[in-house]
Amino acid sequence: MKFGVVVFPGSNCDRDMQDALAQDLNQEVVMLWHKDKDLSAFATSDCIILPGGFSYGDYLRCGAIARFSPMMQSVIDFAGRGGKVLGVCNGFQILCESHLLPGVLLRNANQQFICKNIHLSGLGSDKALKVPIAHGEGRFFAEDKVLDELEKNSQVIYRYCDEKGAITPESNPNGAIRNIAGIRNREGNVFGMMPHPERACSEALGNLDGRVILKTLLM
Ligand SMILES: NC(=O)CC[C@H](N)C(=O)O
Numbered sequence: 557m558k559f560g561v562v563v564f565p566g567s568n569c570d571r572d573m574q575d576a577l578a579q580d581l582n583q584e585v586v587m588l589w590h591k592d593k594d595l596s597a598f599a600t601s602d603c604i605i606l607p608g609g610f611s612y613g614d615y616l617r618c619g620a621i622a623r624f625s626p627m628m629q630s631v632i633d634f635a636g637r638g639g640k641v642l643g644v645c646n647g648f649q650i651l652c653e654s655h656l657l658p659g660v661l662l663r664n665a666n667q668q669f670i671c672k673n674i675h676l677s678g679l680g681s682d683k684a685l686k687v688p689i690a691h692g693e694g695r696f697f698a699e700d701k702v703l704d705e706l707e708k709n710s711q712v713i714y715r716y717c718d719e720k721g722a723i724t725p726e727s728n729p730n731g732a733i734r735n736i737a738g739i740r741n742r743e744g745n746v747f748g749m750m751p752h753p754e755r756a757c758s759e760a761l762g763n764l765d766g767r768v769i770l771k772t773l774l775m
Contacts, residue, residue, distance in 0.1 A: 557775070558602040559583055562631070564590045564622045569608035569644065569754060576757040577605075581770060590625035595634050603640040603774050604631050606647030608690070608752060618661065618693045619649030628654055640774055641746045645691055648738070648748035657741055657748045658706070659698035664691070665731025673763075674729050676737055676751060677721050678714035680772030684721045685765040687751040689729060694750040696732040696739075706739055713773070714738035714749055747773050 559577050563570045570587065577583045586597070588604075598604065611622035622628065628650070635641045635656055643651040651657045664670055669692040675684040698706070706712050714737040718727040728735045730750075738749030749769075756766030 557583070558598060559585045560588045560595065560598055560602070560604045561585060562588045562590055562604065562606050562627050564609065564611035564625060566611040566613055567607050567609035567646070569646075569752065572752075573605055573607045573644070573754040576754040576766065576770065580757040581767060581775075583775075588627060590622065590627045593626040593630040595630045598634065598639065600634075600637050600639045603642065604634055606631070606641070606643040606650050607754075608645030608647060611646055611650065614692070617649075617653070618646055619653040622646075622650045623653040632656060635741075635746050638743070638745055642773060643748040644752055644754065645689075645694070645750055648750055649693065651746065651748045656746050657739055658702050659696055659739065661693045661750070662695040662697050663693050664695050664729075668692070670694070670729055672729070674737075674751060675717050675719050675721075675727065676714045677717040677723060678712075678738065680768045681765075684717050684719050685768060686719070686756065686763055687753055687765055687769070688755045689751050691730070691750055694730045694732065696736045696750070698733065703734060707734075709742055711740050711742065712736055712738075713740050713747060714751070
């Protein structure tokens, strides 16, 4: 399978994602510019990634302007055809702004930018996975009705937990509702998460837990 990584003005995790996929996971990766819109080289068995960063300087709300990039219309069409799409951090924000995923990312409860390792409970492992976060607007929120629907359809893919896997208020770094760190759409082909698996894919970085996440979701 082939991966396309969309570069927006202000993306800063695009090369990390490219490196993780190409070097650490041995996958074919093509970089895509947000002003282009041609995805004809991608089959629905391929995957488009919206990386982390500060697209358009985070003006208005994180992801609110990137949503209108020409490439995003093509990504929405690609997702509609069943192609896999993953948004990490700013990419997750763009997916919510584009309504490919429900809910919103609000400013962190403590009003601070948070950059640290956290633990996740969810797909791919029985043990807690250690992954870095780095965001100012990462507090997932949706109305109870939406949340109940997400839970009923197993669309919550990751929750913040402690290192033993317990999902507690103390293990929630940003105040995300129900400790939600990542979700998928109902069809199961669009994924969004605030933590950065691409920063945890290499032995040189001392953490391989990100590989488990990327492999589980995408390969
Ligand atoms: N690492 C990121 O993608 C950061 C996302 C966004 N700029 C925020 O601060 O919330």
